Amino acid sequence: QVELVESGGGLVQPGGSLRLSCAASGRSLSSYTVGWMRQAPGKEREFVAAIRRSAETTFYSDSVKGRFSIARETADNTVYLQMNSLKPEDTAVYYCAADDASWTNIYSSHAYDYWGQGIQVTVSS
Numbered sequence: 001q002v003e004l005v006e007s008g009g010g011l012v013q014p015g016g017s018l019r020l021s022c023a024a025s026g027r028s029l030s031s032y033t034v035g036w037m038r039q040a041p042g043k044e045r046e047f048v049a050a051i052r053r054s055a056e057t058t059f060y061s062d063s064v065k066g067r068f069s070i071a072r073e074t075a076d077n078t079v080y081l082q083m084n085s086l087k088p089e090d091t092a093v094y095y096c097a098a099d100d101a102s103w104t105n106i107y108s109s110h111a112y113d114y115w116g117q118g119i120q121v122t123v124s125s
Helices: none
Strands: 003-007 010-012 018-025 033-039 046-051 058-060 068-073 078-083 092-099 119-123
Touching (some): 003 092, 033 068, 046 068, 046 078, 058 068, 078 092
Parallel strands (some): 010 119
Antiparallel strands (some): 003 018, 018 078, 033 046, 033 092, 046 058, 068 078, 092 119
């Protein structure tokens, strides 16, 4: 079983950057497909980005493509989400999630078995 802890959130002005970290303990995160999801007030939780466990293929929602980047750092047992050119509509609680199935529907929250506690990202002037 893996435990996930997010860090790096906070308040940033529009156009700014943040890097979220998803640090794992208990098992190597390289054995997991890892996704980032977010949930804004009054909205459904939505897919942001993911990295598959074997091919290391990355995926992004259309709303963040070209601005966000997901990467795995094996030595740190951490997955990072670099967020650039942030917009007010990126404001949400961000969650990292992991799944060790041989194939994961990365776009669905229900596919992930392990979740972090979530971290607030606020983009505002």
